Amino acid sequence: MRPRLTTLLCLVLCLSQRTGTQKETLSRPIIWARPSFMVPEGKQVAIWCQGTRAADEYQLHFEGSLSASQRPKPPGLGNKVKFLIPAMTSLTAGKYHCFYRSGELWSESSDLLNLVVTGMFDTPTLSVHPGPMVISGELVTFYCRLETGTSTFFLLKEGRSSHVQHRYGNAQAKFSMGPVTTAHRGTYRCFGSYNNHVWSFPSEPVELLITGEVESSAIIVFYPLFETDSWDPDLLTTETGFHKDLALWDHAAQNLLRISLAFLVLMALVCLLAEDRLRRKRTFQKKADRASRWECRRRWRNTTLRKDQET
Structure with a gap:
């Protein structure tokens, strides 16, 4: 019984440890x-x-x-x-x-x-060519200039879907985009910087207007240095709820798994103890039967011996 019990316990503990390692992550x-x-x-x-x-x-x-x-x-x-x-x-x-x-x-x-x-450096100037009002499908270029000179420029589009573009330049950088669609419409500002986290004052805003029918579905691909959307708590309601529900589900699943493993161990122990008790009972019964037969034989021999002596 003991080797089987030890093997079962080792198997259950190994499974529990492996499962815990896989599931117990926050x-x-x-x-x-x-x-x-x-x-x-x-x-x-x-x-x-x-x-x-x-x-x-x-x-x-x-x-x-x-x-x-x-x-x-x-x-x-x-x-x-x-x-x-x-x-x-x-x-x-x-x-x-x-x-x-x-x-x-x-x-x-x-x-x-x-x-x-x-607000760490002078204010840059922002301009757009061919102008702030263009027809859908045209190419547009923003120019950001800082007279005192810098090494990096950043262009931002204001609003919930704003992203940051960056370009390198000594005193000026240009940001090309297009063919433009109504998705490019909005207000833009630029900054100058000597590193990624210390910026100048913002430029005056420049509003880009798109007129005419949409002639092309192609848009410029932004390569954001900073994705501001992911930091706006107003935009994280769904994602936050998902993370919260997922975490609660993980904890519930872990607790359910532990309870299930504990129940399996308990049931295995009960079965093994019941089997051992039944085996002991059978062994005891066999010993009792042998002792009873031996006693009967002993009495029969004693009775036979007495009869022989009396004869």
Whole structure:
């Protein structure tokens, strides 16, 4: 019985450990900055990190090193925390990511949040050619110029679908796009910079108007350096809910798996104990039967011996 029990327990424990290793992972947290990832020098900004309600602690890392840690308040009821930067400077601009802990288990890292400080250099000028009003299908070029000189320029389209394009240049950079469609319509600004996280004042806005019928469905492919959409909490309602539901489902599945494994172990032990008890009962019964037969034979022999002696 013992070798079989030991083998069963080892099998169950190995399965439990393997399954736990595969399933016990926490969903990736979401990180964003409010009011924006672009913060004027000296202004306040809040970095939000959102995990699950099971989170016990959150950690914020800046440029790969631990910057701050915080526990949700009240514990077990909130699924996000806020890390406040009272005054934005060039020293606080850079790459941020966050983690959260539930019990002894840490989550994966969030996506990178590129926090930018603005207002550090002179104001660039932005112009568009052939003009701010073009016909659908034409080619358009934006020119961003900074008289004091810089190394990198950034062009942003305002709105919920804004992305950042960047170009290199000493005093001027051009951003070509087209054939344009109504998707390119909107308000644009540009910035100058000497690195990816310290920018100039924004240029004056330039509004691009598209007239005429759409002649081509082709649009310029943006290669975003910073995807602001992923940091806007208003755009993350569905994604946040999905992560939250997925995390809750993971915890429920893990608990159900543990309960199932415990039930299987318990049932296996009950079966083995019942089998062992039945085997012991049968062995005892056989011994009792042998003892009874032996006693009968002994009495028969004694009776026979007495009769022989009397005769």
